Amino acid sequence: MSNTVKLLGVSGSLRNLRHGKGSDILVEEINQIHTREHLIEYLSSQAQICLSSFIEAGRKDNKSFDKILKNLKRLPGVNGLSNSEVLLVAGLWAAKQNNVEIEHVSLSDIFGNEKNAKEKIYSFLNKIKEANGILVSGPVYFGDRGSLTHDFLQLLRVNSKLVKDKVFAGITVGAKRNGGQETTLIYQMLDFINIGMLAVGNDAESTAQYGGTGHAGDVGDIAKDYYGINTAIGTGNRISNVLKMINSTKDTALKKKPKIGIIVLQDKNNKVLNYVKKTIINSYLSKVADFRLLYLVNESIKSCIACDICPTEVDDDRIYRCIIKSKKDVFSSIHEEMIDFDAILIGGFSPENYESLKSVYQKFMERTRYLRRSDYLLSNYLVVPLIFKDVNSRENLETRIITSMIRHHTIIYSPIIFNELDNRLINFEKAIGDLEQFVEMAKKIAVGRIKYNATALEYEHYNPVGYTLSSAKDKDFTTIQKRKTAMNKRRVRFKQMLTRRVIYNG
Ligand SMILES: Cc1cc2nc3c(=O)[nH]c(=O)nc-3n(C[C@H](O)[C@H](O)[C@H](O)COP(=O)(O)O)c2cc1C
Structure with a gap:
């Protein structure tokens, strides 16, 4: 019987910078962070890299955003973090501190890229099958999830057996302080429990509410939102403790x-x-x-x-x-x-x-x-x-x-x-x-x-x-x-x- 508990972190931003082998590198980097101070430094530097990549990809030459995005997608995906990725990393880091094994998948890699689409979905479904819990982080779009997170939900709706009785938690980032972070968290929580998952919010050390809530608009802004980072850490703590609690019931x-x-x-x-x-x-x-x-x-x-x-x-x-x-x-x-x-x-x-x-x-x-x-x-x-x-x-x-x-x-x-x-x-x-x-x-x-x-x-x-x-x-x-x-x-x-x-x- 395995005592390992696995948490799959899912990134739902199209501005997402980590994908492919960048996901594995990200997990290795998180595994090397042992203190909260180091985490904050890491998150700031990654948010800064995101901003510089954005400038380098064309903002400095006043290129249009579609061209900038195209250039960003050409990057190897091994550096930088978008706003909602930053908070996902904070949550995954907390889970790792609780001895939970972590993985990372970028939805822009699965749904936003037609190359090898079938193989990618197949391997994603396998990862979902192996995980005990799922932590989703994405931007607020119109007071709700973005289409990448929605595509993910649709995929699970037709593969709901894979997630039955597993645990779900969410994190979101919006440009406004009250931009719909909570509505997004609530709608997605309802949708994920209605496909058979259990839901938790963030932990007692933060605010014991619906999950992680970040406040950041422009690329790189999130690193200054310590309160939001705290709620994301709280969400990682909460889901990992519940996963361990459930895992401890084997043989009893x-x-x-x-x-x-x-x-x-x-x-x-x-x-x-x-x-x-x-x-x-x-x-x-x-x-x-x-x-x-x-x-x-x-x-x-x-x-x-x-x-x-x-x-x-x-x-x-x-x-x-x-x-x-x-x-x-x-x-x-x-x-x-x-x-x-x-x-x-x-x-x-x-x-x-x-x-x-x-x-x-x-x-x-x-x-x-x-x-x-x-x-x-x-x-x-x-x-x-x-x-x-x-x-x-x-x-x-x-x-x-x-x-x-x-x-x-x-x-x-x-x-x-x-x-x-x-x-x-x-x-x-x-x-x-x-x-x-x-x-x-x-x-x-x-x-x-x-x-x-x-x-x-x-x-x-x-x-x-x-x-x-x-x-x-x-x-x-x-x-x-x-x-x-x-x-x-x-x-x-x-x-x-x-x-x-x-x-x-x-
Ligand atoms: C189509 C669209 C709709 C948005 N709607 C909202 C919104 O309702 N509330 C809000 O606070 N921010 C909204 N935003 C801003 C993003 O949530 C914000 O920029 C966030 O930091 C993006 O995270 P990311 O960098 O990880 O993609 C919207 C952005 C876009 C592109």
Whole structure:
């Protein structure tokens, strides 16, 4: 059994400077970088080479851009990095520091060049097959991916078996600060999970959001965007840690069925309540998983009051620590159960007509803030939207669940959607099949999460980026000590779980 974990870095820019043997040279160069300072120097010099190549290729003689591009393509592809390539390298470097084997492929080489096209695609598909995860970096074009990344997605859509259950993460660069980096990351994340991949964002050390976001317009600009480089490093860290976590589950299994929480936040005339009971809890599926229903639709959930310091205290994970302590509010009574699930199905009914819809969805989501800020209490949970959807619904509930829940440092699985027409589920078998596959993945991730938290957990530190008051409190000596103690308790809790709940088959 191989313990090597492989991450394939895919470059999606047509300004991309590395291709062919330049990809292998790039990997060798990354392998030689051992410190962050050295990485930053390397990235600056490569961005500078990109700018000089561009000038040499014709900008200095005022040549038109198509001529410049033609000249750039004639280069051997062994030097320089475009803006989005720079961030890809930052992500791949982080993965390498985590002992993950890295590879690089340039999409402009695969799709932008007709020479040996078939052979190139064949060899690319082989690389994809061998990789455990894929990290894609490309420019933002009109608030979305560029056509090279799109061609890549289309290739995978017709070869989806090759990437089933593998892990995806993304990085993008745009010329504007808010140029659509996040929309690009979100759309591509949705598309990649919908072909069967798992998705992660960037790590807790950066911002635990949707991936790497760079801000650079002109050739070479990206080297000055340290914040963007940081998010790219965070994305490389996140995907490589999840790959290692999944790889560590070989030869292990849960002793009992996984505890899967079904959190229902929106319903109409008890439709979801009845569907969930009939199709999941009281069906044959109860033989493969221990489903725990948290039907919160009729419960009282108060709005988050946006505390400057959240959570109110630093303490053991098991203690509910939101400022809202009213007995009427449901959160304090579900806290312990919620943090004890192995995976989470979350959602409800998505209607066309909102009459008689009951929803606590938005309040629930904002109230989970204390869980995120308790050093990512839901870290590495496998999360999937479970939607019972009127076929004419335009609500996008599944997308909103994904974009909110990924910020809990979770692993996102493709939404399970039961479509309803005239009070009848019209895709029952497909959705049940998806649910069965989700349970299999939930078992694997549950073992990985228990093992990781018991043996490899360092510090899932919530970093209050953007909050001055919280940052000051965060640096306070007592807070640091308390957080360390809480993290130790988390480790101990998972060590006990490891003995109680995981068996080794090897
Ligand atoms: C067709 C096109 C559309 C673009 N659309 C956007 C956009 O919507 N938002 C943005 O911030 N930048 C946009 N840009 C700028 C690029 O994202 C930016 O220059 C980026 O740094 C290019 O990365 P690269 O050098 O790796 O190709 C666009 C560029 C082109 C050519």
